[in-house]
Amino acid sequence: ATTFRASEHQHIRYNPLQDEWVLVSAHRMKRPWQGQVEPPLLTTVPRHDPHNPLCPGATRANGEVNPHYEGTFLFDNDFPALRPDAPSPGPSDHPLFQAEAARGVCKVMCFHPWSDVTLPLMSVPEIRAVVDAWASVTEDLGAQYPWVQIFENKGAMMGCSNPHPHCQVWASSFLPDVAQHEERSQRAYQSQHGEPLLMEYGRQELLRKDRLVLTSEHWLVLVPFWAVWPFQTLLLPRRHVRRLPELTPAERDDLASIMKKLLTKYDNLFETSFPYSMGWHGAPMGSEAGANWDHWQLHAHYYPPLLRSATVRKFMVGYEMLAQAQRDLTPEQAAERLRALPEVHYRLGQD
Amino acid sequence: ATTFRASEHQHIRYNPLQDEWVLVSAHRMKRPWQGQVEPPLLTTVPRHDPHNPLCPGATRANGEVNPHYEGTFLFDNDFPALRPDAPSPGPSDHPLFQAEAARGVCKVMCFHPWSDVTLPLMSVPEIRAVVDAWASVTEDLGAQYPWVQIFENKGAMMGCSNPHPHCQVWASSFLPDVAQHEERSQRAYQSQHGEPLLMEYGRQELLRKDRLVLTSEHWLVLVPFWAVWPFQTLLLPRRHVRRLPELTPAERDDLASIMKKLLTKYDNLFETSFPYSMGWHGAPMGSEAGANWDHWQLHAHYYPPLLRSATVRKFMVGYEMLAQAQRDLTPEQAAERLRALPEVHYRLGQD
Ligand SMILES: O=P(O)(O)O[C@H]1O[C@H](CO)[C@@H](O)[C@H](O)[C@H]1O
Ligand SMILES: O=P(O)(O)O[C@H]1O[C@H](CO)[C@@H](O)[C@H](O)[C@H]1O
Numbered sequence A, B: 001a002t003t004f005r006a007s008e009h010q011h012i013r014y015n016p017l018q019d020e021w022v023l024v025s026a027h028r029m030k031r032p033w034q035g036q037v038e039p040p041l042l043t044t045v046p047r048h049d050p051h052n053p054l055c056p057g058a059t060r061a062n063g064e065v066n067p068h069y070e071g072t073f074l075f076d077n078d079f080p081a082l083r084p085d086a087p088s089p090g091p092s093d094h095p096l097f098q099a100e101a102a103r104g105v106c107k108v109m110c111f112h113p114w115s116d117v118t119l120p121l122m123s124v125p126e127i128r129a130v131v132d133a134w135a136s137v138t139e140d141l142g143a144q145y146p147w148v149q150i151f152e153n154k155g156a157m158m159g160c161s162n163p164h165p166h167c168q169v170w171a172s173s174f175l176p177d178v179a180q181h182e183e184r185s186q187r188a189y190q191s192q193h194g195e196p197l198l199m200e201y202g203r204q205e206l207l208r209k210d211r212l213v214l215t216s217e218h219w220l221v222l223v224p225f226w227a228v229w230p231f232q233t234l235l236l237p238r239r240h241v242r243r244l245p246e247l248t249p250a251e252r253d254d255l256a257s258i259m260k261k262l263l264t265k266y267d268n269l270f271e272t273s274f275p276y277s278m279g280w281h282g283a284p285m286g287s288e289a290g291a292n293w294d295h296w297q298l299h300a301h302y303y304p305p306l307l308r309s310a311t312v313r314k315f316m317v318g319y320e321m322l323a324q325a326q327r328d329l330t331p332e333q334a335a336e337r338l339r340a341l342p343e344v345h346y347r348l349g350q351d
Helices: A026-030 A124-142 A177-193 A197-208 A249-270 A318-322 A331-340 A346-350 B026-030 B124-142 B177-193 B197-208 B249-270 B318-322 B331-340 B346-350
Strands: A011-015 A020-024 A073-076 A099-101 A104-110 A147-154 A166-172 A212-215 A219-222 A233-237 A276-281 A299-303 A325-327 B011-015 B020-024 B073-076 B099-101 B104-110 B147-154 B166-172 B212-215 B219-222 B233-237 B276-281 B299-303 B325-327
Touching: A104 A124, A124 A147, A124 A166, A124 A249, A147 B318, A166 B318, A177 A197, A177 A276, A197 A212, A197 A219, A197 A233, A212 A249, A212 A331, A219 A249, A233 A249, A249 A331, A249 A346, A276 B318, A299 B318, A318 A325, A318 B147, A318 B166, A318 B276, A318 B299, B104 B124, B124 B147, B124 B166, B124 B249, B177 B197, B177 B276, B197 B212, B197 B219, B197 B233, B212 B249, B212 B331, B219 B249, B233 B249, B249 B331, B249 B346, B318 B325
Parallel strands: A020 A325, B020 B325
Antiparallel strands: A011 A020, A011 B099, A073 A104, A099 B011, A104 A166, A147 A166, A147 A276, A212 A219, A219 A233, A233 A299, A276 A299, B011 B020, B073 B104, B104 B166, B147 B166, B147 B276, B212 B219, B219 B233, B233 B299, B276 B299
């Protein structure tokens, strides 16, 4: 019988955090691509555009004028998917027709006053200011809402409609689907094994090494064993930390520095401003914040779509939508490529 | 207190078939769109291109020459994600690192010898031939594999790399994730309520009417209560049918006819060749085919990405990937728009 090699033989892998499977068919990287090629990315964004509602001093859709902010800037999304006061749909009349109330707020956070930078092109102290702003918005909104979702859609390919460096924060009165899955898995793991799932997972990856991308005094970046997106990564603190506001000053500085390195590697991979969606997951808050959430470990997911070049992405379509996620290179191959990339941004040599 | 109106007040809805929630924020349709605009779709595809590996008489990547087929044509995918003989990864050494064997086959099915047609532009008898080919490939591969996933990725936006009308068939030795969810939900519903989930659901939608798009003697098309994609639909037989091969000749003719109507409406919505991923789900087969699968009801899902026009799509990104699916119009609004569209294709007046 043939010896199994992950890079040659398709197999399925289990995601114990979100209770999902992925089909890994690494030999598929060999297939030629004749499909859609992404439009070239905007390369020149003006540093300041008075008509861009995210810029300092600009007027937003609701008529408000932005301050001349110099660091980060947080404001209410003018077209929020969640509002604080939506009435309840009332009781459902049938088990197949269940609707429930959803309340919340949606905020936008600008990372920097300039439109022509991205996180990897910002300085470590500037990124540290973003980390602090994330921690404080989590604390503020978490006082009222059980879930505070911080996420960044970067690049037009990821539905981002404004090139100014920013993320969003959607806080909700309900635990969203993915949060529910992670809650269930982490709770079950803790009760079965007596320690948090992601603490043991991080320790194992440090021993096994082949999926590590970056390590620092306080943080790890790795391509998870169950990664779905070609160059997906998981960013984890080494210490048991449940939520962003708990991070110490040293951990925050170190986070800013490892994020800069990771995002620089991402940009260097295809010499482009690497598109992705990323977001933070931490223990639920709101009125239940005081309960025991020790099974939770803070982490960030990075989901970047590019597969082969700056213009050829992975499509999660037919089979993926109707059956199961499928990937075309192994997580170990992806980690190896990311590890090998320089930590100096490709554009910084040229400027 | 304000009276709840689904078209104005955000709320969450439950998908009992796949055990998922969706956030419905219909007021968001009002927000302006300044993000990525899709490239215009290829409007002129030559009827025959000797270099297109899907055309009759063309040579494929493996050197084989296609027959001069006149109806449908089924062949092995030259770059399959699943092969029949992959070795097993062996037992896992840790609960957080679980991998399992995956075996299977991937086939491509051409719908028609011409490259410049799509299903809605084909005749009902031609579509009926596709239905028969779907039923027979399900039967053939289902003899060996527990799951036979038929799916169509239509349009470059959906990762389709060849404009020739075709679908794919991936059969696997494992029950994929989505199939597992549907299996669990349908089994639980049957054991609690004594009838198949989707039989009761179809009946309820016939009574409630506001999400129906099309009905015929043997079939229903509706926008499910829990739809995620803007104009997502569910296609269901009225009779209790577990798998495609069980369909009677009359049901197959009627299916061809209702599919032509649905896909014509889709094309008419934004006067474009409407992109989507679609696929069939039916009871598992393989060595367990003889077990009791009466809780299953055959159905097809259509997942089309367009939201506002032929060039503005819905992005399932940051919040959707990290927290929960979110939609910008209600399923009832989507059904109403689809219902109102003509059943004659917009291009047929012009030709
Ligand atoms: O097999 P194709 O058409 O080349 O590829 C397309 O469909 C597959 C199945 O949904 C996906 O895995 C690919 O990402 C997509 O580009
Ligand atoms: O809020 P934005 O940036 O306009 O919109 C973007 O992110 C949202 C949250 O992931 C998505 O629902 C939208 O589809 C996407 O275009």
